Amino acid sequence: MNERARRLKDQHALQVAMLVCPECSKRFRVYGDAPLAYLVADWAKNSGDLSHTMPRDIAAVLAHEHNPTRLVEESTGLPWLSEEVSGLAYLYAESEEDGGL
Numbered sequence: 784m785n786e787r788a789r790r791l792k793d794q795h796a797l798q799v800a801m802l803v804c805p806e807c808s809k810r811f812r813v814y815g816d817a818p819l820a821y822l823v824a825d826w827a828k829n830s831g832d833l834s835h836t837m838p839r840d841i842a843a844v845l846a847h848e849h850n851p852t853r854l855v856e857e858s859t860g861l862p863w864l865s866e867e868v869s870g871l872a873y874l875y876a877e878s879e880e881d882g883g884l
């Protein structure tokens with residue numbers, strides 16, 4: 784993993800991020816594994832699963848008038864759902880070999 788990806792992953796581990804809407808500059812503070820929580824919440828919403836309890840921060844993102852998938856992470860300027868920011872593509876694949884950090 785290169786330095787940039789490592790730094791992003793370290794930020795990810797802090798479990799808090801500021802997201803900015805590129806259209807209206809509205810900012811959202813999200814906690815935890817926000818990209819994953821968003822994907823789960825979006826899936827639940829689309830499937831009509833009302834039993835799914837959505838974190839309030841994620842609900843705010845989903846309810847925003849502009850496309851939530853276009854939000855960017857403030858600190859990096861990268862799309863928050865991109866592979867680099869969300870880590871979703873390697874979240875599980877690399878978690879074990881990086882365990883000794």
Ligand SMILES: [Zn+2]
Pocket residue numbers: 804805806807808809847848849
């Ligand atoms: Zn907006």
